[in-house]
Amino acid sequence: MTPTYDDIEAAAARIAGLVRPVTVAPATTGANPLWFALEFLQFTGSFKARGAQNFVRAHAAAGTLPEAGVTIASGGNAGLACAWAARAAGVPATVFLPDTAPPVKIRRLRDYGADVRLIGPEYKQALAACQEFAATSGALAAHAYDHPLVAAGAGTLMREIHARVPDLDTVLVAVGGGGLFTGTAITAQHFGVNTIAVEPRTCCSLDAALTAGRPVQVTVDSIAADSLGAPNVSEMALAAAQQPGVRSVLVDDDTIRHARKQLWDEHRIAVEYGAATAMAALLDTGSGAAYRPADGERVCVILCGANTDPADLAS
Template sequence: MHPTYADVKAAADRIAGLIRPIVLAPMDPAAIPAADGGTCEVWLALEHLQHSGSFKARGAANFLLAHREQGGLPTAGVTIASGGNAGVACAWSARLADTAATVFLPTTAPPMKVALLQSLGAQVLTPGPSYAEAAAGCERYATASGALRSHAYDDPYISAGAGTLLEEILTQLPTLDTVIVAVGGGGLFTGVATAAAHHGIRVVAVEPENCRAFNAALQAGHPVDVPTDSVAADSLGAPRTSTMALAAAAAADTHSILVPDTAIIAARQALWDDRRLAVEHAAATALAALTSGAYTPRPGERIAVVICGANTNPSDLIST
């Protein structure tokens, strides 16, 4: 089921006061040239400052609190399969809902995300090297234990919670024209595009060239499996997007952009060099659409770029 704008508004009410309000930071007007020699306004939406280190805290909180309202939280708690960030958000949100979290990760998940999960009190299980193996383990556990099965991105509560991000941006930038988001499985995109369609805002969906589940689905007209091979694959490496994301794309003014890993790495480094922001490659993917020239703004275009997560090891960032 595709979330509606009413679902996004309900999520905003549900998680109000529990989520950190988004912080916006303007970029130098000269940093991103517009078409025909013009200028544009670009704002960085610093959602990496969110609880649990990523935007996923919004959806996870909305999911668990909605189920608690409905009396749907079992004694076994909640379980999720994740590449890392969704699991961290689930564990953080489980504390809000006073329940337990069991998180299934691939063995390839970044060690710092495993450590963060453990610090939040989650039970962490790693049944194999792939996300598919983590998902299968999660499914078996949910069946055997009765735990509530959450999803990293393919759930209307998760996506509606993510969409609250755009509502907050608009309170600060009511004349916004365009929002740029990185896309993995499509949870953030679905929520943001649902809100954007209501407000008449363009959505630019950005993926690594070799992690393009959403772009491939748009071309095929339905979700398809794709290989995942990118520096941003730990967050954006979903092998298949959701049908919700396709429905949201059809309803909104959507533009799908692909960027190479070299552009992602350069954008991440620039965020550190220019602003001392240590973020994930996934967060830099959205900005790479602009810095690489893959998306050229119109003169006067007002743009918000969602910097979506910071659960990263910053040791490879070199100061200049």
Template structure:
């Protein structure tokens, strides 16, 4: 099971007019931010979720079911509302209150189960099977991946002079898989992961997806216990490097994005920028780098 550039192009046609073409912001010599945190429902996952639902064709009466640390659930709730179908979202009991509250506002039924994403996921799969609802995997689904990859196609039109590298924060891998499908081999795609939730990093090291411990400040959005097979296969074939960063670097990068650019993002999103600010990723002289800012569903009170 893989995803190709043709799949991404088909997804772009399918979701055209339903997603925002998010802006690119210059951030210094040879550095840009892709402001995907301004997407509907606050993250890139809306692209993938819309494509997943639209590609499925006629939906069951029970609607859709998703499991999420927060952002995939918000995307599912938003997409379901826009397409006129019911949505039920399973989230861990540790999910940020700001995300849980927004799920309710978007009209989804919210079920909180377990202490981490893996437990919410297991409960969601059981419910989807019993109810007949369409299960929408948060990251390891070809339609989700292809939809996410549409932001890569946007980048090509927004930076026509070209760019060399994209830094992508990774949890389960649904975003980086789409970006690789859209941009490899013309552009180098680099995975950035918390050292305390390094599912793709460990999969690449082991030669297959493996279970990893999950902890840390970004666990609500990057806390997948196991990388998706699609992400592993694409990253492995592309020779995608993964760099690890610690919580302090993530917190500092999130603060810098606010202080220097007035960009309010969640900790998982700040991980991509932390690769630069911490020195975990050091661009070569003249290297043109895009930092993908993928989500903004955060409580901004600690940024004031």
């Protein structure tokens, strides 16, 4: 079931005081003002904290949070958020990751007290193992993106962005499985803001679903796959993408690399490749930008996560 804006308002009330309000910082001034939503400063290092808290707190309030805790399959960021929210609620978390997950995310998961299980090279194998574990252990199965409570929690970010820049025209958001995109697009439409969904060209489950008219399996092969590497987008995300005011664009991995380095070189912002994907849509690296704002268009780029090793940024 796709969440409504009322669900996002309810999520905002439920997680108030449990997540960090977003900072929206000007990146440029003048004829084409640009803002960065610095959501990588969120607890656990990504926007996923919002959906995880909404999911766990809603179940706790309903009395459906089991002693066996919660379990989730993730590329890393959703697992971090789930483990953090579970620890705050006093229940265990078992997190299934592909064995290709970045070491920095695995270390942080263990720091949160999660039982980390590395399964296979792709998210779909970790997901299958997670589902089997939930069925046999009694743990509550969370989802990295395909759940209305998760998407509604993510949508609280756009609600805060609009409060800080009420005359915003357009928001750019990176898309993996579609939880953040869904919440962002629903909230943006409520406020009359356009949404640009940005995906790596070789990891584009939303764009493929729009072409096919339904979610389809895609190949996941991108530098940003650890956070955007969902093999298929959710039905919720497809429904949100089919609404007015939404556009899908694709960017190359080289442009994502360039965007991540430019964010560091010019703004001293260190983010992961998934977050840099949204910024990449604005860069013209020789073949034209994937999205070129109109004169005077007021644009915000969501920088959604920073669970990365910054050692290579200065190279």
